[in-house]
Amino acid sequence: EVQLLESGGGLVQPGGSLRLSCAASGFTFSSYAMSWVRQAPGKGLEWVSAINNGGGSTYYADSVNGRFTISRDNSKNTLYLQMNSLRAEDTAVYYCAKDRIAVAATFDYWGQGALVTVSS
Amino acid sequence: EIVLTQSPATLSLSPGERATLSCRASQSVSSFLAWYQQKLGQAPRLLIYDASNRATGIPARFSGSGSGTDFTLTISSLEPEDFAVYYCLQRSNWPWTFGQGTKVEIK
Numbered sequence: 001e002v003q004l005l006e007s008g009g010g011l012v013q014p015g016g017s018l019r020l021s022c023a024a025s026g027f028t029f030s031s032y033a034m035s036w037v038r039q040a041p042g043k044g045l046e047w048v049s050a051i052n053n054g055g056g057s058t059y060y061a062d063s064v065n066g067r068f069t070i071s072r073d074n075s076k077n078t079l080y081l082q083m084n085s086l087r088a089e090d091t092a093v094y095y096c097a098k099d100r101i102a103v104a105a106t107f108d109y110w111g112q113g114a115l116v117t118v119s120s
Numbered sequence: 121e122i123v124l125t126q127s128p129a130t131l132s133l134s135p136g137e138r139a140t141l142s143c144r145a146s147q148s149v150s151s152f153l154a155w156y157q158q159k160l161g162q163a164p165r166l167l168i169y170d171a172s173n174r175a176t177g178i179p180a181r182f183s184g185s186g187s188g189t190d191f192t193l194t195i196s197s198l199e200p201e202d203f204a205v206y207y208c209l210q211r212s213n214w215p216w217t218f219g220q221g222t223k224v225e226i227k
Contacts, residue, residue: 037164044205044207044218044219044220044221045156045158045164045207045209045218045221046218047209047215047216047217047218050216059214059215059216060215061215061216062121062215095163095164100166100169100175104169104211105152105154105209105210105211105216106154106166106169106170106175106211107156107164107166108166108175108176110163110164110165111163112163113163
């Protein structure tokens with residue numbers, strides 16, 4: 001059974017940093033691209049970042065480019081999102097999502113989400 | 121950035137009725153469009169990819185059509201579990217973008 005388990009969310013002050021992790025199991029993690037998608041309270045979905053299966057190609061939304069860094073450790077079956085210079089508008093539930101094939105925005109499995117709150 | 125505009129914002133229908141949801145792109149995305157369903161408090165679920173391909177395990181009452189800038193998600197006969205919010209997502213250009221969502225509610 002495919003499982004994605006996010007961790008690392010919490011309350012952080014504006015300008016602070018946080019690192020989210022997504023532990024994957026039930027599939028060959030190193031074979032699939034992964035993404036982070038977020039959802040602000042009461043709002044719609046926003047794609048944040050993607051990484052290919054090997055980790056050599058990364059992609060970002062304009063709103064986080066230069067502040068967030070996606071990475072993965074295929075030996076640990078874990079996806080990461082390093083978030084720096086956090087702003088109030090980054091407050092959201094952050095989902096990690098497995099791509100069905102390659103880097104294709106066809107997310108067939110999702111985690112349960114990790115809440116990040118940016119507030120003083 | 122490609123902007124996806126979904127309409128209507130809310131669709132009020134009864135079980136058994138047909139639902140037609142629209143997603144319009146600000147420029148052509150070819151067929152690189154997916155549809156997701158999200159129920160309250162849950163993660164999204166992939167319904168349709170590449171405009172018209174049903175994802176694994178998705179019932180045949182869900183269908184997608186369109187190409188270029190205009191896309192449609194059709195639910196042929198609404199089941200009680202279909203009342204949810206639906207989002208389109210384009211992967212034609214970076215950054216990938218979602219539409220703002222259409223809520224399908226019980227009339």
